[in-house]
Amino acid sequence: MGEFWPVPDALAHLAGRWRTERSVRDLASGDTGVFTGTTAFRPLDGGGMLHEESGTFTWQGVPRPAERTLRFLPGPAPGTADVRFADGRPFHLLDLTTGRHTADHPCSADLYRGEFTVADADRWRTVWRVRGPAKDLLLTTDYVREG
Template sequence: MSTTAQEPAPTRVPDAVAYLTGTWTVHRTLHDADTGTTGTFRGTADFRPAEAEDDDAGCVLHVEDGELDWGGTVNRAGRTLRLLPAPDGTAEVTFADGRPFHGLDLRTGRWTVRHPCGRDRYDGTFTVVSPDEWHVHWHTTGPAKDRTQRSVYRRRS
């Protein structure tokens, strides 16, 4: 992960789902500004077509699995999101239960999103660094939150 505050110049991606499909390693750093707690997540992200018998036929599942070290306590962690591809190369991202999360458009190599969640707000930036690396930065603010997550995804060979 880069130690500078600047992201590299973005790499254009004509089709977000085609680009993401496959297996990636994930290294994520987390910081809670209110408590000073820091952590890391290390694991894998698998982007794969949903099974034909699923209600999600045609979508791609984003399944993360790994270990979260939060303030010195280590636990298994993961999540599943769904990507619904659009003909123009963009996608809609939903939570595993189908609730909307955000749009995803990597055609310029950089995409910013805002997701309201109750009284909290998630501001995200996606940057494609190369054919084999992309970054995500989330900043969450709200009445009881001031958290930052920085993730680096690298394609597995």
């Protein structure tokens, strides 16, 4: 993606259903995987969005059902989001007001560094680089708005 598309309100922008495709590369072993499915952002009682992802993750040729849930709550500044795991633990902040954002999430001894870019009203991408003693991964996810 070349140019970034500024998003004045991340929660309003993400609302709805997205076709989701993620490539996963283990940079240490060379193994690769692919997730295909959908991500739905639905309003949460009390504000924010519930992010529900479901689909199929294929790793080393073996497809398996996969899902995850996150909570996107109103962030500290207008238009931003406080992203949390389903159990309420903090994940990262998200500020798409410039169309691009970088976030870090330490997980044990590993560090997740995410880059979020918005191409236009209907396409955005996340790229997570995970480095540490337990992991050496690159996860690239493309989202395309459904109907």
